[in-house]
Amino acid sequence: MPPSSRKIIHVDMDAFYASVEQRDDPSLRGKPVVVAWRGARSVVCAASYEARRFGVRSAMPAVRAERLCPQAIFVPPDFSRYKAVSRQVREIFARHTGLIEPLSLDEAYLDVTATRTALPSATATAEAIRAAIREETRLTASAGVAPNKFLAKIASDWRKPDGLFVIRPHQVEAFLAPLPVGRLPGVGKVMERRLAELGIATVGELRTHPAQELEQRFGRWGRRLHELSLGIDEHPVQPDRPTLQVSAEDTFEHDLALDELAPHIHRLAEKTWAGYQRETQGPHGRVARTVVLKLKTSDFQTLTRSLTPPLLPVSAAELAAIACDLRERVDRPADTRYRLVGVGLAGFVDAESFAAQSDLFGMPTSVRGS
Template sequence: MVRSDSEQGDSNAFDRKIIHIDMDAFYASVEQRDNPDLCGKPVAVGGSAERGVVAAASYEARKFGVRSAMPSVTAKRQCPDLIFVRPRFEVYKAISRQIREIFAEHTTIIEPLSLDEAYLDVTENIQGIPLARDIALRIREKIKAETGLNASAGISYNKFLAKLASDHRKPNGQFVISPEMGPAFVETLPVGKFHGIGPATSAKMNALGIFTGLDMRNQTLEFMNANFGKSGSYYYWISRGVDERPVRANRTRKSVGAENTFSTDLTEAEVLIAELEPLIDKVWRHCESAGTRARTVTLKVKFADFEIITRSRSVSSAVANRDGLAEVAIGLLQDNMPFPKPVRLLGVSLSSLQVGNGAEPQLDFGL
């Protein structure tokens, strides 16, 4: 919906009460809870010291710069005492269901983003609690009492600001961004901190002289659309603290993908295959955690001159395991080698996701 700035104050979107709940270092915190020997130590869930990628890192590990999606070798180099733990997705999913039941005590409008993260619309809540901050506090207290885990919460009048607010007081905190605070809160924020703006888009904005929310707000809608396509309008409005996206209950992810931009352009086939492996790991972790499967695999390649190509292949039956996904994805890469130009980015995705093996849909694992 395109509106003039003068129309913004008339929107009842400012009357909404949205909570974003985000569990603190969820997978790693579960492992520390269940194994007291890990408490207070740097823990990485997933991968190993030799290969793979980090699925989650404890706060002790994050102090060393260890983060999710980081190659395990890099993580170990940055934190020599890092302890690797195999993921237990069935345990995480069971806890996620407990948390979802707590949400449901307050609202039916729940949009899960991952096993450990969700938006809640509590504008009209089941218990009739007038203040969203009090609802968030009750939810966090009950999660702690029933699971022993900490959650952070952000409260605002839209999804974009609620997400920013939950990050503001992590871990184990909550923060409110009111309608009066929204535009000012956004204007000092670096564009790289905006949810939904990745490193490549952030770099493009910086090249155009856009470094903060205020810089973005100073651009016209036409300029943003011309430079950022269909996302331009979204960026234009969130820089003004406006986000009219509703909280969507029973949200279903249609595809899942992962990609990586390399620090240097690559040409060698074996190096490109090695870089594809952790992306395959990440995509397959989603399928395992969400209980989904798909038949169509897509390879994305961005060259040094920013040209992008995609190559897709559909198989006769759903990809059944990680090795099956790797076979198709690496096959697509090899079929198109050698590339005419150095490669800047690789990505792999699965589309038309469906719940597999009769599994009940779980909270989405956002990538």
């Protein structure tokens, strides 16, 4: 299907984990709910809209969330329950199309260029999906409809919560022009500052710079930026892609030394571990054998160090410990500063076959959730 003629929907459940908790426990409704374990190294998995009014956001350290909202009710995450609801939502998607690309338990891309229903448009399909989610799960979802994936994702956030926004092909360039460049995927605070140095604050201003100029300054990413400024995204919806890596990363406001990264590694390990639980749930879960530490230096050089330990980590704390130890394999001058750190789990294999191989060769195993 030519990219220009695609019809893509991005569906994003509203405050998903927190909304499930409020749905299942009436005493939590209308109250600031934070889905997280308490503790100095815990991070927020989700926050209800009542908690968000105090500035609480997902991926925030739990101790900071508690400071921002002392009256918040902390609820430990229950990923098996969230996964069950996610399957319900996925079944609703499948009534309309087989081209479904899940991004997480609470969001997915759908290609509805051709559908399994007689609905007249992508907009009508999105409305039908949202209505079914509300009726069958008693939860709400926001949706964006657009000619490609990155625009659909922007659109789904436009009228949150419980909203629908449509970007039609002839509206793309005008819609994008006034947006801050930070709304483009992959543009974080550091890149925003670098673009600001060139006098670029909006997507429209970015569009005026030739692709070749941006490529000379930022490499291949510069050409990609120019394409995004024009609303070009040719990536198709890819259903049922196997997970290659679960990871979380963060770009710092100020560059840090290697020995200053430990608190950030622990925080990101919590987030990565929460995502990893979704892969290990159920009898046919998958396990990751390799721990990955990703670093980006102040001059934008990317480094990765990895380890496949004899025993699989069984907690976020163990994951963090291994990732911290991987810093010893970074052979850079002591005064090197780092602008980004990431923690990941890779080398996914089927849990049952991994356990069988370990038994065969007498290897120790420590597989959770399988």
